[in-house]
Amino acid sequence: MNKILLxxxxxxxxxxxxxxxxxxxxxxxxxxxxxxxxxxxRATGAKASHGKITFDVKSRTLTIADVATESGTxxxxxxxxxxxxxxxxxxxxxxxxxxxNVEFSDVExxxxxxxPTITSLTYKAPRITVKDYSGPASxxxxxxxxxxxxxYRSAFGLLASINASSVAAPSLTGTMTFxxxxxxxxxxxxxxxxxxxxIENMKDGKVASSKTDKVVFTINQQAAGKPIKMTGxxxxxxxxxxxxxxxxAIVDPGKANDDREYRIQGHVSAGPYVITAAxxxxxxxxxxxxxxxxxxxxxxxxxxxxxxxxPQGSPPPSAAQARELLDKVAGLYSGIGIADAEMHGxxxxxxxxxxxxxxxxFNFEHGKIGELAVEGLDTRAPxxxxxxxxxxxxxxxxxxxxxxxxxxxxxxxxxxxxLALFPLIEGVEVKGVASPYKxxxxxxxxxxxxxxxxxxxxxxxxxxxxxxxxxAPLDAADPRQQPLVAAGIDRxxxxxxxxxxxxxxxxxxxxxxxxxDIAGLLNASAKVTLDNVPREAFSTSATEAMGAAAQIEAGxxxxxxxxxGVIDLAxxxxxxxxxxxxxxARKVILDAIKAQGGxxxxxNPDATALVTAxxxxxxxxxxxxxxxxxxxxxxxALQLMQLLxxxxxxxxxxxxxxxxxGL
Numbered sequence: 001m002n003k004i005l006l007x008x009x010x011x012x013x014x015x016x017x018x019x020x021x022x023x024x025x026x027x028x029x030x031x032x033x034x035x036x037x038x039x040x041x042r043a044t045g046a047k048a049s050h051g052k053i054t055f056d057v058k059s060r061t062l063t064i065a066d067v068a069t070e071s072g073t074x075x076x077x078x079x080x081x082x083x084x085x086x087x088x089x090x091x092x093x094x095x096x097x098x099x100x101n102v103e104f105s106d107v108e109x110x111x112x113x114x115x116p117t118i119t120s121l122t123y124k125a126p127r128i129t130v131k132d133y134s135g136p137a138s139x140x141x142x143x144x145x146x147x148x149x150x151x152y153r154s155a156f157g158l159l160a161s162i163n164a165s166s167v168a169a170p171s172l173t174g175t176m177t178f179x180x181x182x183x184x185x186x187x188x189x190x191x192x193x194x195x196x197x198x199i200e201n202m203k204d205g206k207v208a209s210s211k212t213d214k215v216v217f218t219i220n221q222q223a224a225g226k227p228i229k230m231t232g233x234x235x236x237x238x239x240x241x242x243x244x245x246x247x248x249a250i251v252d253p254g255k256a257n258d259d260r261e262y263r264i265q266g267h268v269s270a271g272p273y274v275i276t277a278a279x280x281x282x283x284x285x286x287x288x289x290x291x292x293x294x295x296x297x298x299x300x301x302x303x304x305x306x307x308x309x310x311p312q313g314s315p316p317p318s319a320a321q322a323r324e325l326l327d328k329v330a331g332l333y334s335g336i337g338i339a340d341a342e343m344h345g346x347x348x349x350x351x352x353x354x355x356x357x358x359x360x361x362f363n364f365e366h367g368k369i370g371e372l373a374v375e376g377l378d379t380r381a382p383x384x385x386x387x388x389x390x391x392x393x394x395x396x397x398x399x400x401x402x403x404x405x406x407x408x409x410x411x412x413x414x415x416x417x418x419l420a421l422f423p424l425i426e427g428v429e430v431k432g433v434a435s436p437y438k439x440x441x442x443x444x445x446x447x448x449x450x451x452x453x454x455x456x457x458x459x460x461x462x463x464x465x466x467x468x469x470x471x472a473p474l475d476a477a478d479p480r481q482q483p484l485v486a487a488g489i490d491r492x493x494x495x496x497x498x499x500x501x502x503x504x505x506x507x508x509x510x511x512x513x514x515x516x517d518i519a520g521l522l523n524a525s526a527k528v529t530l531d532n533v534p535r536e537a538f539s540t541s542a543t544e545a546m547g548a549a550a551q552i553e554a555g556x557x558x559x560x561x562x563x564x565g566v567i568d569l570a571x572x573x574x575x576x577x578x579x580x581x582x583x584x585a586r587k588v589i590l591d592a593i594k595a596q597g598g599x600x601x602x603x604n605p606d607a608t609a610l611v612t613a614x615x616x617x618x619x620x621x622x623x624x625x626x627x628x629x630x631x632x633x634x635x636x637a638l639q640l641m642q643l644l645x646x647x648x649x650x651x652x653x654x655x656x657x658x659x660x661x662g663l
Contacts (some may be wrong), residue, residue, distance in 0.1 A: 030055040030062060037137070045072030060089040075112040082106035086133070097137045102130040119179045125172040132165035156248035160205035167199040178221065192217035205245035212237040232275040241266030246295065255297035256304065261337070263294050272345070286345025290338060299335030299366070301328060326406035330399040334367030353380040367399025383439050389432020394452065397424040416540040419459040427452035442473040442491075455501070457538035462502035462509075469495045483573045484519075493519050502533060508555070509533040521566040529555030530637060552637045554654075557629040561617070568621055590615055606657035613659035624662050629655040 031053045041048035051066030067081040081104050088100030107128055111121040177189040196213025215234045222228060246262035249255045271287030305328040308321075317325065341364070346357040358376020362369050377388035401424050408417070433446035447469040453461035471493035474481045484492070495517035502509045514526040536548035568582075575585035593615050610627065617625040635654050643651045 033137075034062075034064060041069060046070060047072070055089075059087060062086045062089050076110075077112070078108075078110040080106075080108040091137065092134065095137055096134060098132075098134040099130075100132060102133045104128040113179070117179055119177045121174065121176045123172060123174045125169050128167070128169045130162075130164045130167050132163075134163040136161055153248060153251040156244055156251070159202070159244045160248060162202055163204070164202045165200070167197075167202065169194070169197040171195050172197060188221040190217060190219040202244075205243065207239075207242040207244060209238070209240045210242060211239075228278060230275065230277045232273070234270055234273045236272075237268075237270040239265055239268045249297045250295055250300060250302055252297070256301060257298055259296065259298040261294050261296050263292065265290075265293050267291050268293075280349065280351045282349040284345070284347050285343060288341075288343045290341045292337075292339035294337035296335040296337075296366075300332050301335075302332060304328060305332060323406040326402050330367065330402040330406075333402070334399040336364060337366065338362075338364040355379040364398075367397065369393065369396040369398060372396060381436060384436030384441065384443075385434070386436070387432065387434045388430070390429065391431075392429040393425060394427035394429060395425060400424055416459075419540055422453070422459050422461060423456050426454055437473050438475070440473055440475070444470070444472040446470045457502075457535055459540060460538040462504075462538055464498075464500045466496065466498040468497075469493075483576075484569075486576075487569050487572060489519060489521075489569075491519070493517075502538075504535060507531065507533050509552075510555075518566070521564050521569060523562040523564055525560045527556070527558045529557075531555045550636065550638055554631050554635040554637050554640050556631070557627075557655075559627045560624065562624045563617065563622055565621075567618055567623075571618075586618065589618060593618070606655075607652050610652070610657050610659040613661050616661045620661075626658075626660050626662070628658040630658075632656055 034050070034053055038048040038050060047068070047070040049066070049068050050064050052063075053065075054063045055061070062085070064084045065082070067084055068079070070076045070078040083103075083105040085103045085105075086097075086099040086101075087103075088098075090098045092098055104125070105127055107123075107125040109123045113119055172194040174192045175189065176191075192215060194212055194215050196211070198212075199207055199210045201208035213235065215237065217232050219230045220227065241263075242265045243263060246264040249258065249262055250264075268290040269287065271285055273285040273288070275283045277283075305325075308325050308328060340361070342359060342361045344359040346355075346360070348355040356376070356378040357374065360372075360374050362372040364370070371392055371394055373390060373392040374388070375390045377386070377391070379386050401421070404417075404420060404424070407413075428449075428451050430446055430449040433449075434443040436442075437444045448467060449470065450465075450467040452465045453463065455461060455463035471491050473491050474485050474489065476482060476485045481492075495515075497513050497515040498511070499513050500509070500511050509530040511526070511528040514524075514528070516522075516524045531553040533552050534548045536544050537552065539545045539548065571582055571586050571589065574589065575582045578585060578588070580588070593611060596611070613625060613627070617623045629652075632654060640651065640654060643654070
């Protein structure tokens with residue numbers, strides 16, 4: 001029995017000795033592997049050091065204390081970690097390691113001179129936790145440059161190589177100081193703090209979702225020797241379907257010729273966003289959303305653009321260099337696509353008064369805004385409140401606008417060059433406007449004002465459409481408006497619908513529709529056509545356009561006028577100026593028309609019917625006058641216009657005239 005007991009004790013002692021021997025071996029192997037990883041970083045010219053390394057075999061927990069790395073560039077990037085702990089450590093292959101849990105304690109990242117206007121930038125995080133980690137077995141190589149974009153490229157590359165079920169940082173703070181180039185004054189800088197950072201499901205360079213509960217910041221600077229403090233808070237930042245690899249393509253010179261489109265994120269939302277600036281200046285945005293953001297690296301050419309930016313202290317760029325730089329910036333815009341973006345609930349408080357905006361929306365594709373719409377604007381002018389229900393640019397080519405602006409920066413554009421701006425916008429729409437009219441306390445109202453143009457011939461649109469419905473108060477102090485005021489009309493309302501289109505195949509130009517309603521006094525519609533209109537008529541060259549104009553011929557003209565009170569108003573005003581009764585005034589007008597008709601009738605018998613119809617229209621209130629003019633033969637428009645100047649009575653003879661009236 002004693003032998004058996006001694007044998008068991010011997011087995012336990014030998015087993016224990018073997019276990020502790022393995023633990024010691026594992027500790028030394030892990031220490032060697034960690035030191036090899038740090039040596040790889042030092043081999044690039046960077047600094048890399050660490051403190052005590054411990055490894056627990058049972059829990060496969062590795063702890064590295066006092067990790068410090070610093071790039072070997074003139075403006076270094078540094079990373080410090082008080083403690084790095086990896087639990088459940090494993091190695092899927094020679095290049096990657098995994099861990100059930102990774103925790104970083106007291107992380108600090110410093111960037112020296114990341115931009116010409118920022119001297120230093122520092123981030124600090126008390127704790128960062130990563131669940132179900134899988135990533136490179138060696139430490140990441142620090143960027144060769146302290147450029148903020150090199151840092152982003154390095155960070156994107158590192159994130160794309162990491163898989164994790166979650167990443168959490170309860171808090172992250174940062175500070176930055178401004179350089180003299182920022183002209184923000186001595187000691188200028190800022191502080192910011194993030195809270196509740198959480199990332200879910202990182203795999204193969206893609207992130208399912210990320211959120212940040214809140215970001216607060218403070219910026220201190222000076223203007224005209226006076227200190228300025230701005231504070232802000234942004235809450236509920238969330239994003240889904242993030243492609244880190246696609247983001248890395250933006251700053252990768254190797255993607256300069258990659259013409260593929262990358263979707264970098266699905267949905268982003270944030271808000272509310274509150275900023276407090278100078279005394280009495282506060283801004284609040286209830287929310288911002290952005291959907292389906294895409295990029296094209298070959299169009300953006302971001303690395304080439306950054307290479308063109310002169311370093312701090314360089315002389316200002318020449319005009320040619322500035323134009324080239326703006327052209328590169330335009331290319332940057334042409335490489336971005338956004339399905340939909342919206343900002344809503346904007347309110348601004350200023351000493352001059354409040355401003356509110358319900359929403360602003362736009363979509364963006366290849367440097368072109370499909371529609372930029374601003375809705376629910378409410379502000380004040382010196383004479384009273386201003387409200388705008390909706391203002392929209394129906395299309396705006398931002399990229400080409402910047403390119404043209406670069407050309408115009410060198411010299412004042414000619415009229416022909418300025419016309420090149422026309423195709424960059426396809427239309428404007430304004431709805432629900434109420435604005436004070438002088439100091440009357442009465443508003444000018446615009447129910448709708450919509451202008452569209454397109455079908456360009458060169459830079460000249462051959463298709464236009466104007467829709468307008470507006471009203472404005474009349475000014476009794478204006479002599480031109482006094483007759484209307486005296487007639488009891490205190491507002492002038494206009495309802496118009498005007499269109500013009502040229503058809504290249506038929507060479508016809510038509511003004512249609514032409515509809516007009518003025519103050520409920522007059523309702524009119526018309527259709528005017530021109531024939532044989534050549535393409536050259538839309539040339540920006542005055543010589544070429546005038547030569548083409550000689551070929552244009554007059555077409556059919558149709559006019560319908562419905563009297564809603566304008567005739568009685570005109571008769572009353574005429575009676576007032578002659579100091580006679582209204583009946584006498586109407587008779588004087590009719591006699592003058594008959595006399596004029598007698599003179600015209602000899603040259604054109606059709607004119608008698610026209611004069612008769614006009615007389616009936618004036619004689620009986622509420623009539624509708626219909627006139628149709630049809631050319632008897634080809635009538636060159638320029639010759640006809642000249643005839644109207646030299647011999648207006650014979651001009652109607654060029655047309656067959658049909659005229660009638662009816663109630």
